Amino acid sequence: MKVERELPSREAYELLELVRDVAERELRTRAAHFEDSGRFPRDTFRLLGDIGLLTLPFGEDIGGGGQPYTVYLQVLEEIAARWAAVAVGMSVHTLACHPVVAYGTPDQQAELLPQMMSGHTLGAYSLSEAHAGSDPAALRASATEGPHGWTAQGTKAWVTHGGQADFYTVFLRTSPDPRNGISCFHVEADTAGLIAGVPERKMGLRSSPTAEMHFENVFLPADRLIGTPGQGLAVALSALDAGRLGIAAVAVGIAQAALDYAVGYAQERETFGRPVIEHQGVGFLLADMAAKTEAARATYLAAARRKDSGRPYTRQASIAKLVATDAAMAVTTDAVQVLGGAGYVLDHPVERLMREAKITQIFEGTNQIQRLVISRHLAVPTL
Template identity: 75%
Template sequence: MTVERELPSDEAHDLIDLVADIADKELAPRAAGFEEAETFPRELFTLLGEAGLLSLPFAEDIGGGGQPYSVYLQVLEEIAIRWAAVAVGVSVHTLSCHPVVAYGTPAQRRDLLPAMLGGETLGAYCLSEAHAGSDPSALRARATETPEGWRAAGSKSWITHGGWADYYTSFLRTGDDPRGGISCFHVDGRSPGLSAGAPERKMGLRSSATTTMHYDEVPIGADRLIGRPGQGLAIALTALDAGRLGIAAVAVGIAQSALDYAVRYACERETFGTRIVDHQGVGFLLADMAAATEAARATYLTAARRKDAGRDYRKQASIAKLVATDTAMSVTTQAVQVLGGAGYVRDHPVERHMREAKVTQIFEGTNQIQRLVISRHLARTAR
């Protein structure tokens, strides 16, 4: 089923067509096999980078694609419709680029961004720790200043692209102040003392490598501090607002894929001499799934357009993440129900979509955290 998209230009329409073509030819045929084998598709990120799809929301004068965020998110959704793990990887890579783009010095941008935005290097975003998933002010992994720069010690948990990334955007404690004592560093993946733990054995997104990263006195050059010392938490939180929109778009892509498959199945499967789509119980279920998916898409696009207009979008990003990911969980569960017993087996992709949807309610801030963010915004603006 083709999604009817509202796009701002002919260039954006052409971009979406290009993404759909690449995703149909290069991603969709590989997705099921790579997920089953838990194989990370590193070469596909190089392909997407060469096609200009890893730099879309960044300005053209620094090597980006110069696309509005509302267009970039619809690109992510198109990728997620075919392969959610790759779409999550693109979102995480974009997140890892943000600190250098927004806070890097001219020299850092010159030296680092061409490879980051061109797909030559793949990034990871290292914020979470085992004891500090939703509370980054409780970070313990530390960077200590040395005459040559810094030296990092500690561990980071739940790192997408762990063990595969060429660089790790790392948030490390450099002072004792809970919020003002965290700094951001660009850490080369080949650094001595940096190592990846065993891949997590996950419910879904199995082709996406997720590990704990260990920093054993890792040397970091003085020129790889991004922003000011102590500015790291502010950098992390500004990046997460945009990252939540990325996950919202991925979640809508998962829901759309499950919906499309359920509709096709319902139009082909017959019971009592009638297509099951013509039974009201199934037809109305599909209608609810379609309505929820379109509403979730509208929600993330509303937040993205506020971002593109330079307006505060923090509350809307949390709403979009909450709505879209809860929708993905609901729609994929209903898709399994439409297929009945067939939906519970791996012969059909909807069981995979259901497993993939679950984690979208957890990462980039759990949906309980999103409710906390939204309620605090409401309390601040009450009259």
Template identity: 75%
Template structure:
């Protein structure tokens, strides 16, 4: 699973080596068992938090790792190569911390970030609703003002870590204005009236819990409003381009794992007295798979470096997410094909990689939404694109 990486300094190389070592020892050895049992690996997020791996891209003065996004994404890729569900959990947790880190008051950052950044508390990002998956401005779950704060009512759908998270970064409607009527709140898991639905029975990422979150007159203290009233949609969208890059990196990690396994199998398996990798039909297929993974990795790194340089990167993030996830689906499907019948059974991990790849085309904006974002950039010209997230 060694990848020749482009990293900015020795510190980044050491970080990748540390991540690979932890992932090999703690993640790769558990992934198949936990996925089969649909067991959520909460203890591993504590371990990763203690190692400083949950919040690498956040500023050091806030307690984060201060790493460039191009390095953080390669960390995610390394983890996804061993266990995609854990990589997705890190990406979601990072998104959940972003509002407090970027928009919270100094008091909120002082009170909340130490636990959030250490792994002692795990976050959930509550934006999607059943009728508003790709249209966050259509949210209906509400928070109404009370004498001492807010009171929330409604439901969120498809929430990663629902029922397992320690806090819920919640985007709730506080007025009827379509885009300016949404606010962001930090809600503790212990809040009265907050509950999670039955976990979804998913095709893949089975060890990652996904469920609805219900707010039944949940009280929210005044000092748990993040940013200003009505600023919620801006806060949500400010993180989604970065989140898309996270999913792109995870998709590349899954695809790389599939290539590595298929190549290893093709080197060992013989037909007609010859290794199947030496049959041109298989060898060329593997070559195409490897080249497409390299291309997808280069694309997400290009977008990440634009982000690190303070340049606009929305179109590049959508392109990276689109290409990386489509690549992951194609490559994992072909990995199953290389293994033949062996690829279709759970004795080998490629069928799991194929199931995991599919969801990357759906969350953080479907492939169709990414095409819409890119096409609107093309239609409107540089710096003028306006598209749904």
């Protein structure tokens, strides 16, 4: 079912039509095969980069698409409805570009942004560690300052695009200070001593590689520090709010795909002499799935409008991530139920969508962390 959208300009409507067309032709037809084989679709990201989709929310003055977040997120949703791993990759690339855009010096931006905004390079965001997934202040991977730069040691975990990215935005401990001891670095993939681990064997998003990245005496020139020493945690958290909106949009795309498939199946499958959609038990289940999906979409768009207007949106981003990903898990589970036994086999995509929905409740901050963020903001006046 084509989603009815409210967009701010004719250009935005044309962009969404282009995205739907490309996603139908180039993504939907390939997704199942790449997911089954666990192959990374690097050529797909090159295609999306060539048509300008990898840098949509960044300003035109630096080579981006100049689109508001309300538009960019709906692009992610359309992509996710066809191939969630690709949409996640787009969101991660945006996350990896953010520190240079927001905190880089003019010289760093002049050197790095042309390639980052070209669509020909793909970024990775390296914050988490095995013991510090939801507590970035507990990072142990470190960088020690020397006369000409920094030397990095340690291991980052759960790196999307690990071993495949062209550059890594990496957060390393540069002092013992628990809050102001983390710094942000831009690291090229071919830097000596940067070694990718074996990709994780995952429940879903199998075409999106996730791996540890090992830093073995990695020398980082002084001009690869983004922001000031000790500013890394602020840099990381500023990016995560936007990243959570990206995952919310991806989750809604997954939910929409599951809803659409379940509705189509329920219209064609007959029991007791009529389509199963006409049975109240199934019809009401589908109605609840539709309500959850549309409510989740409205929630992430409300948060995006705050971001676009320059207002604080941390609490709203956490609400959107929580609501949308819980909705995706519920909707995909119900889609399997609508199909019955057919939903449990690989012949239909709903089992894959259910597996993909699960990770959205975990990365970019687990939904338990989102509840913590929301609860802490309840006593703070909203601007």
